Amino acid sequence: MRALTWHGKHDVRMDTVDDPEILNPRDAIIKVTSTAICGSDLHLYDGYIPTMQAGDILGHEFMGEVVETGPRSTLQVGQRVVVPFTIACGSCYHCGKHQFSACDNGLPADNQDIAQTAYGQPMSGLFGYSHMTGGYSGGQAEYVRVPFSDVGPIVIPDGVDDDKVLFLSDILPTGWMAAENAQIEKGDIVAVWGCGPVGLFAIQSAFLMGADRVIAIDHFPKRLELARQFGAETVNFEESKTYEALMEMTGGIGPDACIDAVGLEAHGLFVDNVIDQIKASTFLGTDRTHAIRQAIIACRKGGRVSMPAVYGGFVDKFPLGALMEKGLTLKTGQTHVQHYMPALLNAVMEDKIDTTFLISHRLPLEQAPEGYRLFHDEQNEATKIVLKAGLQMPQVA
């Protein structure tokens, strides 16, 4: 089959590799019809994520048609499914509590050691996201082996377009959980750092949960414009001082809830950011964390900070004092996708949440490397790139 493979920093290629097979009773093989490039794929593309190996197939946002099932799969050949990016067994203690991304059994035993060393306990497996998360081949390919297919994938009704439901695989539940973790109360003012896909879905979710106002922070005009279309007020951090703006826009109080949807590759020429960047490039530190620092400083006393953004390692200059003295609540985590999929599929079917607005480019899978370059270099124009099986000619939305 054809697949997008990682070979090093800024080096991804289309390769011909051998097909996936059913290995375990609960497996299914999915023929991919649509797959997206995620902002967190850019962390792999930029070489920030350790334990990658040359030839690894990327991609954790995908959907497709069931073409083969193991004896204990509950799927049927021909069904269309969206696959959650978290690989969770559904039967361990954590899955029982619907903490799917904390699943005990999604990671092969041999791959659990490094995660245990780094984080204290190993987490669930992830598709196409390094060997620390299981070394599972990802969805930017013609076919994928999907473990635990009886509890993970959600079946999509006939006649619903891929573009409408594809983002159930990651970014829509991630944006929703970000807002849920912000414990939004009716009348809240919510600030969202980063108007990428997760930030934009968090904005929609925050309003649905009763937020009175949402303030969106970014520096890409097109992304801020999208945020405005969903009713958010905007702060362009290249035009305005973010902390000062937030304080004035909230009458000197600070936002009730702050959501960091930026993560470990924060943009901007801020002093702490430049220091982080130097440290990251010299391996003295790993993460650039301007957004989360600012979110903690701006948040009102007794407020809530939600961090859907991806971080992998260690930081310093972390405003621990502000977190404690102001009595903030910090909630974070990889998304418990399986928990949110059914309700969010309903919300999409009832048109309560719009997902298709996000897609700026639709490319054939064969042009995936070009898609990575676009998404990486043209962040203003390229809001979301979807790769399609069987799409012959490049086509721009």
Add this chain to the structure above:
Amino acid sequence: MAETRAFEDDAPIETSKRSEKVRLATDMLVEAKGDSLLARSVTINRDRNELYGLWRNFNNLTSFMENVEQIELIDDLRSHWVVKAPGGRTVEWTSTITEELEGELIAWASEEGADVPNSGRIEFRDAGARGTVVTATILYDPPAGVVGKLIAKMFQREPAIQARRDLRRFKQLMETGEIATGARNRRLQDEGKN
């Protein structure tokens, strides 16, 4: 030097920083067949008796113990083990059950002439809504002392690593009915690629 009375805490003995204490307590726990101690616990979301039952049938152990090539049952208490060692070799021993409590505990010790003398116990304790805590405590005598242990570690056949991975595979098998693999197909799985 002023005498300070050590506070006896509630932590498991294998986590003690005092090697003396570990040795003494371990000798009481298991018949000493070596001086390298390891202990690992895992919580499994299944009934204690179900887990005990599967483990007590030693024929089942090879399905999740990656390094064990063969276990031959001699009688109800004795079994012969063939285990992979570094450099494509194998080591063998005959093991006898020294103590057994239905649903709770199995203790064993290797007989004279073992390639790797070892002894230990596997315990099953109720953990309420979380299922059962399974703890393996193993004492062993590394084949070529410290050097052998180092070599084994390089080949990831170090017993502490293997025990942890074996217990995790046991948990996966019991909780999910299968053992997780990140491989894409049979070829990659056979090559040990995850």
